[in-house]
Amino acid sequence: MTSHNYLIAGGFGSLGANLVSTILExxxxxxxxxxxxxLALQDAVPIADTVRSSRLHRVNGDIANEKLLIKLFEERNIDVAFLAMMRSGISSSIDPVQEARCNLLGVTHFLEALRSFAKLRCFVYVSSENVYGSSPQKVETASLKPVNSEAASQGGCEAMLNAYFISYGIPVVIARLSSLICGPAMDATNTIGTLIEGSNIVTTDAFPKSVIDVRDAVSGLLACAKKGKPGEIYNVGGDREVTIEQLRELIGKLKSGGAASECDLPLASMDSTKAHKELAWHPRVPLLKALKDSLHYYAIQSSGKVYHRGELKVLVYGGRGWIGGQLVALLKDREVKYVLGKRRPGTDPDEAVLNEIVDVAPSHVVSTIGRTHGPGVNSIAYLEGSAERLYENVRDNLYAPCVLASICDRLRIHFTYVGTSSIFHSDNVHSYGGKGYSENDCGNYSGTSYSAVKGRTDWLMRYYSTTLNARMGLPVNYELDCRNLVARVIGFSRVPDIPDSITVLPDCLPILLDLMIKCHRGTINLVNPGPVRCSQIIELYRKVVSNHLCETSKPESGVMCSCAHCVLDASELQRLHPSLRTAIEGIKQSVVEVAAAHEAAHK
Known part of the structure; x- marks a missing residue:
């Protein structure tokens, strides 16, 4: 029996996952x-993680990652490749610029990687019926008249594929699938899944679409790979076509148990005769059976038997630090695969950092790197003064995270930057006890070198499209450690009575991990709701342990200018995680735990 080494780009999605399962079987x-x-799977329910086989190898990465592709082609000795990143539905083209950038540039990078690998026997690109748009004849030689940006970007990809076939002899076969794909194991975000759930569909394209069962689509793609002629295009479509309203009505009848027939539906206008003759391929699954199988599958999903996202692999930079170590402990506890970065961004060459990320092929990268102290000085005062300190400050607090964000943006990898709230201070709008700073606000405090540099980093992070910028407040956990705010405050002889935002790490790190897994992007204020004053911490500790603690003082102008004291607005985090407790509740637990640890340490 003939064997192949397949590469399936897009294999975590529904179509690719069905293709994977069929090949392995x-x-x-x-x-x-x-x-x-x-990043491409935020709204999908990938199926590939349900397949268990020693012959299946999962790799996190984007098709624009040329270095990773070349490595895979060579190490896996790939001879057949599929690019199956299409979405089985009708796009509303919300972000056409990003769509064009990801599709066309991604395909070009993929083709560039193929140029350096001569052993490839066949490359099948999965396009769709949508490229025909308003064209009255949907045959392979017809003019393309796409009517939305997704279809236009697919048509552009086809043109690029043809150019590489002519110029470099890349063995490309293009398969144009039906616009609508149904059947078992399809994700809930495609058009048919949306109709089954009863949701509305927004479309710029009212033309009838042909429907194909996913099992027929997979058999058609394999036929293209094994029998297709390089440089050719094949329509791989179902026998019938429908409008969205006709499909909605048909699904409604099937759900209610009413009589339904496909005989009244017109034959598909997309002509698959070429595939019938040259590939000996024909659709086998009738439309009604395909829709019934879809209904059965979604019924199983709604009962809670859902599939999970593909394997996570987190590359952690700064994982040996105080906050980074707690994040790593959480990853261990949640059994999330992780790798500690060996390279040091900002110190090692950028190319070395890039190569490490390519070699690890993570699904996510997170950075807790930051310079807050140094030899002999256990505070940000270390960063003041000389040009040497400024160099360390900029290198570790600005350049290093920006290098990681830039690489991840280029490779389409989700990146989490753990930032700080120490970039704000009180002003006329955000007075003490007043309105908190929102995610849209830019840092306004530069009273310390640390805050000045961190503020610029925070500002730059919003320009990286794959980055989550998590602003942390003053950190609190349950340890008797000088970096824990509660443990630190009880050791002071005098503390300013100024409100600040608090990040209770046992509360917020699990939320941060959840946001990472969901590929949340943009800025988030990762703080517990409500400000806390140092005087409240002192009073709580006095109640639990001792009355002989430091005094509090009113904030003096010098104190307010030398430190960044501020309150962040936590409403967005509360919206995402309504059960998040208030900062003072977290402080209470920390006081009890720290008091117990303090007592145990002095026995």
């Missing part, structure tokens, strides 16, 4: 490598 000697980008 029907070709016992073949190996399959799946490449996909978690």
């Amino acid at each position: 029907t070709e016992p000697q073949s190996e399959v490598t799946v490449l996909d980008c978690p």
